[in-house]
Amino acid sequence: ELKVEQNPLFLSMQEGKNYTIYCNYSTTSDRLYWYRQDPGKSLESLFVLLSNGAVKQEGRLMASLDTKARLSTLHITAAVHDLSATYFCAVAVYNFNKFYFGSGTKLNVKP
Amino acid sequence: DAGITQSPRHKVTETGTPVTLRCHQTENHRYMYWYRQDPGHGLRLIHYSYGVKDTDKGEVSDGYSVSRSKTEDFLLTLESATSSQTSVYFCAISDATAPELFFGEGSRLTVL
Numbered sequence: 095e096l097k098v099e100q101n102p103l104f105l106s107m108q109e110g111k112n113y114t115i116y117c118n119y120s121t122t123s124d125r126l127y128w129y130r131q132d133p134g135k136s137l138e139s140l141f142v143l144l145s146n147g148a149v150k151q152e153g154r155l156m157a158s159l160d161t162k163a164r165l166s167t168l169h170i171t172a173a174v175h176d177l178s179a180t181y182f183c184a185v186a187v188y189n190f191n192k193f194y195f196g197s198g199t200k201l202n203v204k205p
Numbered sequence: 206d207a208g209i210t211q212s213p214r215h216k217v218t219e220t221g222t223p224v225t226l227r228c229h230q231t232e233n234h235r236y237m238y239w240y241r242q243d244p245g246h247g248l249r250l251i252h253y254s255y256g257v258k259d260t261d262k263g264e265v266s267d268g269y270s271v272s273r274s275k276t277e278d279f280l281l282t283l284e285s286a287t288s289s290q291t292s293v294y295f296c297a298i299s300d301a302t303a304p305e306l307f308f309g310e311g312s313r314l315t316v317l
Binding site: 142144186191198 | 236238240245246247248249250253255263264295297299304305306307308309310311
């Protein structure tokens with residue numbers, strides 16, 4: 095059974111601090127996705143990582159993928175309150191047509 | 206934004222009644238998915254479709270059926286709703302040319 099595990103599940107941090115969210119998965123895949131979800135809203139795509147060693151950055155967020163370790167990280171630099179949301183990672187398998195999600199990391203950035 | 210419309214967006218029903226959720230896309234994407242979202246579980250795949258009349262089960266398919274008679278429409282049916290099916294349901298689409306999932310706005314279902 096494929097497992098996608100995120101940690102931490104809850105993260106409360108002060109503005110200006112740095113932190114990393116981890117996403118481990120249990121099967122071979124070269125495609126890893128990060129999504130953001132605000133309360134009561136749908137999921138918004140943040141990053142699509144398509145190969146080993148892929149690194150993408152957008153503003154204060156940077157995502158990376160290590161397919162050998164089956165690990166992706168989402169690094170937050172100098173957090174601001176607007177980043178408060180739930181972040182999900184997802185892995186694509188079976189010819190990249192089935193997507194499995196982690197449980198999500200609820201981030202609360204305190205002013 | 207990807208053209209994905211879910212209906213209804215909110216529904217309250219009683220145990221034992223049938224419920225159908227509709228997902229309509231205007232992107233002509235081949236793959237369509239139904240997920241449910243529950244606290245502590247993230248998103249779990251219910252069923253997905255890889256073409257007209259081609260569907261397959263996901264992780265939590267018991268109690269659900271799907272149909273896809275046209276490229277643009279993917280229906281999720283609860284034949285006899287139970288309280289454990291109270292959830293937020295998301296439709297998503299993808300395509301071989303666009304290697305990511307695009308989500309609809311979600312449908313909140315409450316089964317009393």
